[in-house]
Amino acid sequence: MALFKKEFIIDSNDPMSYGQASSSFKKTLKQLGVAPAIIKRTSIAMYEAEINTIIHGGGGTGSVVIENDHIEIIFEDHGPGIADIDLAMQEGYSTASTEIREMGFGAGLGLPNIQKNSSNFKIESKPGEGTKVTIRIDL
Amino acid sequence: MTVLKHSVILDKDKCLGCTNCIAHCPTEAIRVRQGKAYIIAERCIDCGECIRVCPHHAKKAQSHTLEALKQYDFTVAIPAPTLYGQFRDHTSIDMILTALKKVGFDDIFEAAEAADIVTAKLKKMLKTKDKNVPWISSSCPAIVRLIQIRFPDLLEQVVNIESPMEIAARIIKNEIYPDKKNIGVFFISPCPAKITAVRNPIGSKVSAVDGVIAINEIFLDLQTAVHSLDSIEELGKASSWGISWARSEGESHSTEWTETVAVDGIGNVIKFLEELENGKIKHVDFIEAMACPGGCVGGALTVENPYICKARIIRKAAKVKRPPEERNKTEKRDNLLMMDAELSPAETLKLDNDFKTALEKMSRIEQYTEELPGLDCGSCGAPTCRALAEDIVNGCAKKNDCIFVLRNEIKDLTENLAELGSWMPPLFSKDGKKK
Numbered sequence A: 001m002a003l004f005k006k007e008f009i010i011d012s013n014d015p016m017s018y019g020q021a022s023s024s025f026k027k028t029l030k031q032l033g034v035a036p037a038i039i040k041r042t043s044i045a046m047y048e049a050e051i052n053t054i055i056h057g058g059g060g061t062g063s064v065v066i067e068n069d070h071i072e073i074i075f076e077d078h079g080p081g082i083a084d085i086d087l088a089m090q091e092g093y094s095t096a097s098t099e100i101r102e103m104g105f106g107a108g109l110g111l112p113n114i115q116k117n118s119s120n121f122k123i124e125s126k127p128g129e130g131t132k133v134t135i136r137i138d139l
Numbered sequence B: 001m002t003v004l005k006h007s008v009i010l011d012k013d014k015c016l017g018c019t020n021c022i023a024h025c026p027t028e029a030i031r032v033r034q035g036k037a038y039i040i041a042e043r044c045i046d047c048g049e050c051i052r053v054c055p056h057h058a059k060k061a062q063s064h065t066l067e068a069l070k071q072y073d074f075t076v077a078i079p080a081p082t083l084y085g086q087f088r089d090h091t092s093i094d095m096i097l098t099a100l101k102k103v104g105f106d107d108i109f110e111a112a113e114a115a116d117i118v119t120a121k122l123k124k125m126l127k128t129k130d131k132n133v134p135w136i137s138s139s140c141p142a143i144v145r146l147i148q149i150r151f152p153d154l155l156e157q158v159v160n161i162e163s164p165m166e167i168a169a170r171i172i173k174n175e176i177y178p179d180k181k182n183i184g185v186f187f188i189s190p191c192p193a194k195i196t197a198v199r200n201p202i203g204s205k206v207s208a209v210d211g212v213i214a215i216n217e218i219f220l221d222l223q224t225a226v227h228s229l230d231s232i233e234e235l236g237k238a239s240s241w242g243i244s245w246a247r248s249e250g251e252s253h254s255t256e257w258t259e260t261v262a263v264d265g266i267g268n269v270i271k272f273l274e275e276l277e278n279g280k281i282k283h284v285d286f287i288e289a290m291a292c293p294g295g296c297v298g299g300a301l302t303v304e305n306p307y308i309c310k311a312r313i314i315r316k317a318a319k320v321k322r323p324p325e326e327r328n329k330t331e332k333r334d335n336l337l338m339m340d341a342e343l344s345p346a347e348t349l350k351l352d353n354d355f356k357t358a359l360e361k362m363s364r365i366e367q368y369t370e371e372l373p374g375l376d377c378g379s380c381g382a383p384t385c386r387a388l389a390e391d392i393v394n395g396c397a398k399k400n401d402c403i404f405v406l407r408n409e410i411k412d413l414t415e416n417l418a419e420l421g422s423w424m425p426p427l428f429s430k431d432g433k434k435k
């Protein structure tokens, strides 16, 4: 059994709540006394994945698990999915609409940033079915 | 006067236990227990937010008074530039500085002059692009403490240059009056955070400042002195840049660097730092972050309205035409500018030193949070339901402190009682009499 587990509903209809899951988990990590460098990496990776779930996936669910030696973060949505994952992973690639860009997203840096900040990163997606992102950060 | 590490204190007689302050505390450091507010010392950053919001003026700051000057043979005042904005435009900076001498100080070194010196150093630092950008200003001690407590992962981005106050004091003692015996250096402060920064220094092992007098403590004396000046000495040395540090954007603009940002007000700073942690802040090299609304002009120990003060600072600074200078500079100067102690995370939020125990406590906190009503009403004396959950797990509160939980328990209890009351043992008849 996981030492700690928490689930989140990621609602895309409420812009005020964007980033709330990452924000709350960040606080958890600080209270647990996790090393600042790890908090920094986790914050960035989790925030980018949460935002992608909202703006590209149309909302979904998130979960965090803490084990003795690692953190695992999962975001899952039933949005449009990603046809070409390799392409999506490229720095600067983005399908974000003008509206989304106006909100300050859509530089095409999210996925590469998640990769950079996680120890292990997996993205599973089928067009038309949805996307699941799994981030592992070693403690 | 007992010397506490913090300067914000509670006047128990005035506190009604109204819970106004607890929701406003940015580090959730206040609880109401037994009808009185109580400050959790390890969490307090002395930002003065509670002093500002308390309707009963029960929160105050411990400042020195002019009496303290008597302990020294020679005294120097370091007035914060915010002091200049407490007086109307026709009271010039030189008049205020002369008045400071009249109330008892032997010499003056403006914090604004030290701000000019910090500016020169910041400019050099910004030119050498560093992996730590964006840099976060270290001039507001409430913000540095906030970062130590709530944003430990951002600590390495805090500029390791001392605050103008500390630098001014070091210059006075090491470069201007190195041979003076029994010299007392006093900062004239807009806020409790600076008082605490002297008692319990952040970036230096021991502060070179000997005492701090709050602006609202010295104001009336100064006002009287200003009105009875025989002559006005030309004491002002700071440039308009340094004087502008009193208000938001003053510090960031003084760097003359394009990619800077100024954030003021503790709530705004917290939101901004959250975004910075998320990697959302881009194309910024320097962040000026001030705890008070409008910058130091909004300090909790000032007299004048922050916006009036800010407008006056802008006008008074505009009148000053002299360039920044670095008088009395010796080969010691470079060292005097830097912090001599490491900024380390304050582990006050940490639930336990043992990771497994901390995790176990965290799981219980999550569970209690689920069980509480989520109204964050403050009636339990904690700022949020989650904070109560944390207090329960830390052993300093009970679930029944929540009035809703208590009410439900009473309801269950009365229902049980009623049910028990209506229950007739088989030997009893319907009217309850044993025939």
Ligand SMILES: Nc1ncnc2c1ncn2[C@@H]1O[C@H](COP(=O)(O)OP(=O)(O)OP(=O)(O)O)[C@@H](O)[C@H]1O
Binding pocket: A048, A052, A053, A056, A057, A077, A079, A080, A081, A082, A088, A089, A093, A094, A095, A096, A104, A105, A106, A107, A108, A109, A110, A111, A112, A131
């Ligand atoms: N959950 C998702 N569902 C559908 N498409 C996605 C999802 N996540 C990412 N993508 C696709 O991958 C692209 C690249 O994602 P990435 O996070 O790197 O950049 P971005 O979100 O467009 O911009 P930024 O993250 O810099 O704001 C997106 O533009 C989108 O087409």
Ligand code: SF4
Binding pocket: B047, B139, B140, B141, B142, B143, B190, B191, B192, B193, B194, B290, B291, B292, B295, B296, B297, B298, B299, B300
């Ligand atoms: S902004 Fe200025 S007045 Fe307010 S706490 Fe910080 S240093 Fe003090």
Ligand SMILES: [Mg+2]
Binding pocket: A048, A051, A052, A106, A109, A110, A111
């Ligand atoms: Mg993205």
